[in-house]
Amino acid sequence: MMMRTIVSALFVGACAVAVVLALVPLAFVLFFVVSQGIQSLNADFFLHNPRPVGEAGGGMANAIVGTLMLTGLAAAMAVPIGILSGVYLSEFRGTRFSSAVRFAADTLNGVPSIVIGVFAYAAVVLPLGHFSTLAGGFALGVMMIPIIARTTEELLLLVPHALREGALALGATRARAVFTVIVPAALPGIITGVVLALARVAGETAPLLFTSFNNAFFSTSLTQPISSITVQVFTYAISPYEDWHRQAWAGALVLVTIVLICSMAARLAAARVARIRGQLSWPRRSPSRVPRCVRARRRCRHTTANARGRSTSNTSPSSTATSARSRTSPSNDIIPGARVDGKVCIDGQDIYSPGVDLVSVRRKVGMVFQKSNPFPKSIFENVAYGIRINRIASSRSELAGRVEESLKQAALWDEVKDRLQESALAMSGGQQQRLCIARALAVKPDILLMDEPASALDPIATQRIEELIYQLKANYTIVIVTHNMQQAARVSDFTAFFWLGRLVEYERTDKMFTAPSEKLTEDYLTGRFG
Secondary structure (H helix, E strand, O other), rough: HHHHHHHHHHHHHHHHHHHHHHHHHHHHHHHHHHHHHHHHHHHHHHHOOOOOOOOEEEEEEHHHHHHHHHHHHHHHHHHHHHHHHHHHHHHHHOOOHHHHHHHHHHHHOOOOOOOHHHHHHHHHHHHHOOHHHHHHHHHHHHHHHHHHHHHHOOOOOHHOOHHHHHHHHHOOHHHHHHHHHHHHHHHHHHHHHHHHHHHHOOOOOHHHHHHOOOOOOOOOOOOOOOOOHHHHHHHOOOOOOOHHHHHHHHHHHHHHHHHHHHHHHHHHHHHHHHHHHHHHHOOOOOHOOOEOOOOOHHHHHHOOOOOOOOOEEOOOOOOHHHHHHOEEEEEEEOOOOOEEEOOEEOEEEEEOOOOOOOOHHHHEEEEEOOOOOOOOOOOOHHHHHHHHOOOOOOOOOHHHHHHHHHHHHHHOHHHHHHOOOOOOHOOHHHHHHHHHHHHOOOOOOOOEEEEEOOOOOOHHHHHHHHHHHHHHHOEEEEEEEOOOOHHHHHHHHHEEEOOOOOEEEEEEHHHHHHHHOOOOHHHOOOOOOO
């Protein structure tokens, strides 16, 4: 035990020494830049242009404005392209084209900046016939695109798949689900990537020597050469004049300050992402693990057509594809590798037949998932989301009325009516699940599917959910997946028992629990297996 303690202490000490060795060079650089540059920082440095060669004084006002313009142009070009590229890479990550784009982005990240400058010179400067602000912004934008694209892709992949399913279940198209739910959930992290990309290109000199070049005068023209802090520092640093050397250190201090501010902003955004990830802590569903829906018997196709005022429980031993069968819904079309055999009929129409509008079908079938999946929005906006995208309400007052009605149906209004603008992620687990039910009810579905809605809740919250199901079945056709036989007996009028994806028995709940027709059902109910 003593030896283990000593080895552990030695290892921790070695790690601490490594951290110190890594920080020492950074500390020396910062100290030297600050000590040299602070002496030359004054109002003239920020307000005046450079003086003619040989004259003391002046400043870098033109270079500061030029840097802001160049990075602004680069951001205007790279941010939309990079984010949209990242969205494509995350949505179609298994295709050959996305793999090629990902490889190209990673390669471009490693290309020396001077090569980017030569490319921009050939692509922009030569056709225009002169250096320009546009050419400099283009060069920096090319450098930013792969950083933003890869950051966006990684952040979108971290957003729980349950958020996408929740949006699709409300009738959102795939594009709307991505841009109104998935991207906003990852937005703090995406902003982090954009800020870090800006910090990187703000310190580049080589590509600007080939594109925007330099300008000793104050200019804001997009088609003329423009000054920048990095090029000005480079020019002053290689000059023989002591006053220019002094201003070069001041410019370096300004650049370091800009980079530090960007890094701090990125860390603040990353901290917010960490808080969101901690609250959105559901496991992300892996498409490679989506079970294939087995062929449905003819009898199964008729068991789900319940009249209003009835609820049906689909039950089976855990991990025997009952949840997969409940997901035999229009949302499966966006899951790579998902396959459905047989038919799923709603009002006599097979939803998988050619020509069926799956988005319209989703609006008829509400879905409540095993773990609550509130959107990272306010309580009000969670319930209003489906109403907005389906254009159900024609005015703000009607929208507020529908939100209130849905929350009352979910027995949640009295608990949240005074904090509708607070984040839904701050609610308790049971409240979040009832909020998801209210969100599903807001679009007035004909059928409500519930995939083990209380499996992750405590007994008190479970009782509230079961009472709510009992009340809702008067107006909705409800189908519940549960592995809890006692729960099936309490909340359902009919029960379907599945074994390995096959429907074994479908009967009234009271009859099945007292006199099952199938031996397999009896063995399961009496605890002989499962």
